[in-house]
Amino acid sequence: MTDRIEDSPLYRIANPRSIAIFGASNKFTAMGTGILSSIKQMGYDGPIYPVHPREETVQGHKAYSSVLDLPETPDLAIIVLPTPVVPEVMEACGQKGIGHAIVVSGGFREVGPEGAALEKQLNEAAARHNMRFLGPNCIGAVNTHFKFNATFLPCDHPPGFIGMASQSGSFITQMFDYLGRYNLGFSTGFSVGNEASVDIVDCLEYLAKCPDTRVIALYIESIRRGREFIDAARKIVPHKPVVAYYVGGTEAGGRAGLSHTGALAGADRVYDGVFRQSGVIRAHSIEEMFDICWCLGTTALPRGNRVVIQTHSGGPGAVAADACARNGLELPSIEDQTREKLAEYIPSTGSMNNPVDLTFTKRNLDYFVDIPNVLLQDNNVDALMVYMMMPRRMVLMVAETTGVSMEEAKTLAAQFISDQSRQLADSMRNAKKPWIGYSYYSAESDFIQKLYEAGAPVLPGPNRAARALGAMHEYGQLREKLSK
Numbered sequence: 001m002t003d004r005i006e007d008s009p010l011y012r013i014a015n016p017r018s019i020a021i022f023g024a025s026n027k028f029t030a031m032g033t034g035i036l037s038s039i040k041q042m043g044y045d046g047p048i049y050p051v052h053p054r055e056e057t058v059q060g061h062k063a064y065s066s067v068l069d070l071p072e073t074p075d076l077a078i079i080v081l082p083t084p085v086v087p088e089v090m091e092a093c094g095q096k097g098i099g100h101a102i103v104v105s106g107g108f109r110e111v112g113p114e115g116a117a118l119e120k121q122l123n124e125a126a127a128r129h130n131m132r133f134l135g136p137n138c139i140g141a142v143n144t145h146f147k148f149n150a151t152f153l154p155c156d157h158p159p160g161f162i163g164m165a166s167q168s169g170s171f172i173t174q175m176f177d178y179l180g181r182y183n184l185g186f187s188t189g190f191s192v193g194n195e196a197s198v199d200i201v202d203c204l205e206y207l208a209k210c211p212d213t214r215v216i217a218l219y220i221e222s223i224r225r226g227r228e229f230i231d232a233a234r235k236i237v238p239h240k241p242v243v244a245y246y247v248g249g250t251e252a253g254g255r256a257g258l259s260h261t262g263a264l265a266g267a268d269r270v271y272d273g274v275f276r277q278s279g280v281i282r283a284h285s286i287e288e289m290f291d292i293c294w295c296l297g298t299t300a301l302p303r304g305n306r307v308v309i310q311t312h313s314g315g316p317g318a319v320a321a322d323a324c325a326r327n328g329l330e331l332p333s334i335e336d337q338t339r340e341k342l343a344e345y346i347p348s349t350g351s352m353n354n355p356v357d358l359t360f361t362k363r364n365l366d367y368f369v370d371i372p373n374v375l376l377q378d379n380n381v382d383a384l385m386v387y388m389m390m391p392r393r394m395v396l397m398v399a400e401t402t403g404v405s406m407e408e409a410k411t412l413a414a415q416f417i418s419d420q421s422r423q424l425a426d427s428m429r430n431a432k433k434p435w436i437g438y439s440y441y442s443a444e445s446d447f448i449q450k451l452y453e454a455g456a457p458v459l460p461g462p463n464r465a466a467r468a469l470g471a472m473h474e475y476g477q478l479r480e481k482l483s484k
């Protein structure tokens with residue numbers, strides 16, 4: 001692994017200063033046209049050179065009939081052409097001196113011997129000119145901080161902190177919307193396809209050095225360079241967490257991977273061993289992988305496994321307690337001095353055991369931010385899980401506390417919810433111990449939406465929150481072990 005990100009074979013694939021695109025046309029439905037639209041829509045401001053056999057212009061850009069005629073040597077070629085012509089186009093790009101490419105076209109190794117022969121020709125053309133490329137049979141790459149989206153779906157989410165490499169293109173593009181719902185996003189995402197030139201290990205090494213990436217997510221159907229993967233991950237994990245979702249350990253999953261990217265899967269427990277040795281956290285679903293990334297990227301790491309749960313009502317507290325126990329987390333008793341401080345806020349109908357149950361207190365409107373901060377100061381506590389909900393009675397509480405009319409109270413309550421969410425999110429991000437929210441309310445709830453907007457990790461339900469917290473604890477231990 002080289003030290004400089006600029007030396008990575010992926011650097012100019014993710015940060016190209018100029019682009020040649022093959023397969024974009026004046027037909028809106030061509031896949032290449034979709035990629036050209038995404039590049040423009042994201043605000044990429046480098047020169048774009050469409051290469052087209054007949055057209056003078058493509059989507060408003062001057063087109064060139066041969067790559068050899070381009071006025072400069074672009075950093076990157078994006079190839080979205082029918083399979084048989086791809087090797088000769090790669091050869092022409094090499095002759096022009098282009099160093100990097102993204103090959104979106106499918107129909108190679110994944111379809112059988114004929115495709116494998118074409119992939120061999122593609123590799124030979126690239127090797128003749130020292131070119132490195134992503135794909136073939138991939139969905140492209142996105143670098144939100146560089147305003148570069150070379151996939152055929154628009155990326156509307158703001159620049160994020162999750163760096164992802166995926167052996168499925170869908171788990172890059174279809175996650176734009178999924179992550180956006182929580183105000184999360186990719187820093188950089190690579191769809192690696194058949195990995196003929198750059199592979200998941202190269203992506204891992206790139207993302208480790210990427211300054212905009214706080215946590216690395218991997219969707220894996222097979223790892224070809226197993227030893228290199230383990231060695232690279234062991235060096236990265238002490239500095240940056242890596243979370244992987246592996247599919248293929250079952251017979252059905254393995255068969256699906258083979259026809260998807262031509263990858264050969266291994267038994268589930270083999271991958272368990274690979275991830276354990278590498279210090280990589282294993283997730284068991286896409287949602288779980290992003291939950292863990294979300295928490296690792298936004299809150300402090302726990303020093304131990306002792307969790308205090310704060311709830312408004314018994315059920316969500318009990319479920320959280322159960323989920324914590326299933327994820328290797330303990331629920332300690334809180335200290336006497338904490339109880340004394342909480343007495344100011346918690347009515348006699350509540351409970352100061354763990355879970356701490358506030359019931360529906362109306363004593364002090366500041367309790368949203370005050371109580372969690374009191375709990376986090378407790379020496380028996382390594383992490384906090386809070387059931388996030390805004391009582392429907394908030395308008396009534398505001399009206400009663402301030403003595404204004406109901407109409408005015410509605411406006412004041414909306415302002416109060418907005419202020420509280422911002423303060424809560426700030427406290428969650430700045431706390432020295434992890435503080436994770438969970439809720440059954442959806443993003444349509446004003447309160448939860450505002451928390452997302454302010455960057456707070458509020459997971460959908462206690463089971464997902466406890467799993468993420470358990471994984472954070474696991475990461476803390478792995479990091480310590482691998483740092484020695």
Ligand SMILES: CC(=O)SCCNC(=O)CCNC(=O)[C@H](O)C(C)(C)COP(=O)(O)OP(=O)(O)OC[C@H]1O[C@@H](n2cnc3c(N)ncnc32)[C@H](O)[C@@H]1OP(=O)(O)O
Nearest residue numbers: 023025030031051052080081082104105106137138168169
């Ligand atoms: C595994 C994962 O994770 S996701 C997998 C992602 N990849 C895929 O799904 C790709 C699957 N599909 C393919 O591979 C297809 O071959 C594609 C999408 C690459 C190309 O299909 P189409 O868009 O139908 O290509 P089409 O034949 O229309 O060619 C596109 C344009 O390139 C032009 N073209 C053809 N040859 C060349 C050439 N040598 N140089 C430049 N342009 C050319 C065509 O004339 C056409 O333009 P036009 O519409 O103005 O005539």
